[in-house]
Amino acid sequence: MNQKVLTPKSAFLLCWFAYTLAYFGRVNISVAIPVMEKTLGWSNTQLGLIGSSFFWIYAIGQLINGSIGDHVSPRKFVFIGLFFSALLNLAFGSLTLLPIMIVIWGINGYFQSMLWGPIVRTLSDHIHPRRNNIVAVGMAASMTVGYLMAWGLSGKIVSLLGWRWAFWTPSVILALYAFLWLIKVKSDKFHNAVHPTKSKQSLLKITWNDGLWLIMIASIAQGVVKEGINLWGPMLLMKTHGLDLSSTVAYSILIPAIGFSGAILAGLLNKKLNHREKPTILIMLIASGITVMAFHIFGAGSAISGTLFLSLTVALLNGANSILMTIIPLNYVKYKRVSSVAGLLDFSAYVGAGLSGIFTGIIADKFGISTVAFLWIAFLILGSLALLGNMFFKRIAAHKKNQPQMH
DSSP: OOTTSOOHHHHHHHHHHHHHHHHHTTTHHHHHHHHHHHHHOOOHHHHHHHHHHHHHHHHHHHHHHHHHTTTSOHHHHHHHHHHHHHHHHHHHTTOOOHHHHHHHHHHHHHHHTTSHHHHHHHHHHHSOGGGHHHHHHHHHHHHHHHHHHHHHHHHHHHHHHOTTHHHHHHHHHHHHHHHHHHHHOOOSOOSOOOOOOOOOOOHHHHHHHTTHHHHHHHHHHHHHHHHHHHHHHHHHHHHHHTOOHHHHHHHHTHHHHHHTHHHHHHHHHHHHTTSOHHHHHHHHHHHHHHHHHHHHHHTTSOHHHHHHHHHHHHHHHHHHHHIIIIIHHHGGGGGTOHHHHHHHHHHHHHHHHHHHHHHHHHHHHHHOGGGHHHHHHHHHHHHHHHHHHHHHHHHHHHHHHHSOOOO
């Protein structure tokens, strides 16, 4: 065997650590913001502009870089994303001028968006499709570990050394790993040519002909709810139960910790359903709608019950997300569009997250924070209907394909 070619296990581990460590260079801002507010005297609105710049540019970058990732070397593309994210973290931690920091953090979002699509493409090049379930669960774990590591380590670093080190430390870690990636991934050749391929088709054609636009709607819907809970969950618990900040943080940390179980559940359910991904996602979306309603009805009873129902909702949506962002794109290896589809669906999820911030804030101001549950349920219904539409669309297409041609 050519020694430059990675084994499936090595490829997975390299991809897993690349995406886990990437979170250290993007979620760190959440922990640094409270200290930056006190140290620099900035308002929440000013600090919010920094986060928003990352968020929207990251979403746009996913759309661009996902497509580019199918045409260039994943080895070099991921290296560039990691290395420049390291440089931008270093620069951000060295500045105090708000307009420049907004721009710097937004550019960081662009380079971070260079990672997911090429990483999924790398996985598809090295790992047999029958392992897709395990790959999806494993990569979902990388996101959870990334969040917990970024919050935990960044919090410790900020308390000991100050907010600037929350950016300087990840810059060193990301730069070192970028070079490790470049050294270890010596070739873009894959371990096993196990994938039957068809001629490459345009992303626009695949999106329309394959009903992928309906899956994009489902991705938007789960993004609205999942990221809505991540953003507003602590405030929901605080307002509903009158908790202080330290108690709110203690309860809130359970949400991502429990949330990872959803990826495992999705993997088991998908296997039980004979690897039919769309029915699996549909069940997870419907179940999450039930837990959101349970939160609205029973969540006010105690902080524990409120946290439990929010955690279960995030767990179910994490399960749906793991399939949407990993297994669905891996199915497009036959068209050589894995990175493009991964970027497209990740873009859709982040559009949903952006919509969540807007709609949730409006509804909370007009009707009260507890009523946002109805917004989330509405989007989950929309996502479920979109998935059903895709399944119906595919069935009609298959029926037409099997119809005898009239002459």
